[in-house]
Amino acid sequence: xxxxxxxxxxxxxxxxxxxxxxxxxxxSGDEVVGALGRIKDEFxxxxxxxxxxxxxxxxxxxxxxxEVLHKVLSLCKVRAMQALMAQLNYNIxxxxxxxxxxxxxxxxxxxxxxxxxxxxxxxxRWPSPSPVYQKLAHQVLEELxxxxxxxxxxGVGRQHATSHVPCPRCEGSGRLTxxxxxxxxxxxxxxxxxxxxxxxxxxxxxxxxxxxxxxAGDELxxxxxxxxxxxxxxxxxxxxxxxxxxxxDRAERNSGASVAFR
Numbered sequence: 001x002x003x004x005x006x007x008x009x010x011x012x013x014x015x016x017x018x019x020x021x022x023x024x025x026x027x028s029g030d031e032v033v034g035a036l037g038r039i040k041d042e043f044x045x046x047x048x049x050x051x052x053x054x055x056x057x058x059x060x061x062x063x064x065x066x067e068v069l070h071k072v073l074s075l076c077k078v079r080a081m082q083a084l085m086a087q088l089n090y091n092i093x094x095x096x097x098x099x100x101x102x103x104x105x106x107x108x109x110x111x112x113x114x115x116x117x118x119x120x121x122x123x124x125r126w127p128s129p130s131p132v133y134q135k136l137a138h139q140v141l142e143e144l145x146x147x148x149x150x151x152x153x154x155g156v157g158r159q160h161a162t163s164h165v166p167c168p169r170c171e172g173s174g175r176l177t178x179x180x181x182x183x184x185x186x187x188x189x190x191x192x193x194x195x196x197x198x199x200x201x202x203x204x205x206x207x208x209x210x211x212x213x214x215x216a217g218d219e220l221x222x223x224x225x226x227x228x229x230x231x232x233x234x235x236x237x238x239x240x241x242x243x244x245x246x247x248x249d250r251a252e253r254n255s256g257a258s259v260a261f262r
Contacts (some may be wrong), residue, residue: 035223044216059224069137090114147175
């Protein structure tokens with residue numbers, strides 16, 4: 001998430017780094033804040049700030065959480081309606097074939113297609129609305145805020161700064177994800193219950209939020225005129241924030257293009 005690196009620098013209030021042979025693109029905190037304000041989609045901007053720089057967010061954590069919950073419940077409704085329509089279409093087709101006086105050789109195939117569509121819609125359907133969804137939205141945001149940075153790609157999500165191949169350790173997310181068991185415990189349910197009913201909505205929600213944050217980060221970079229390579233290579237110079245929120249002083253200052261704040 002390229003833009004996250006810039007916002008993280010803003011959050012850590014890092015000064016200008018100077019090292020021999022290092023090309024530095026200087027950015028002030030005001031310039032980054034201004035570029036954040038030019039992100040067109042308000043929810044994308046607020047989610048990016050909420051995860052990477054909470055003090056820069058205009059909305060409260062509860063407001064951002066409600067927005068995520070609304071997105072999840074909207075898709076829950078859509079999938080429930082799709083399952084209902086698929087069931088209705090199958091019942092109508094079955095009744096018509098049963099009462100019809102003339103049966104063709106294609107009749108079983110037609111009914112089979114309706115059956116397949118119904119089964120797929122039921123499989124995609126999420127659990128009915130309940131307070132668990134509110135807890136799910138909260139835990140997804142909490143996971144994104146507190147996840148440990150991937151040590152192999154250093155949060156970039158790719159094997160190299162100029163590569164488009166996802167990092168094999170974090171699978172392109174740039175962070176270490178929680179296990180199904182940990183996610184189930186966070187939702188106060190067993191691993192079996194989570195895997196059976198809640199893994200799909202949880203994984204969709206976290207993938208959706210990551211996509212929104214990535215899109216906002218890309219727009220932030222465009223607003224600042226920064227290339228991804230500049231931002232990504234600068235990540236090797238940023239003290240890492242661990243699970244406890246403390247700064248990891250073990251980060252090395254490597255050579256290469258970098259982005260820093262005045």
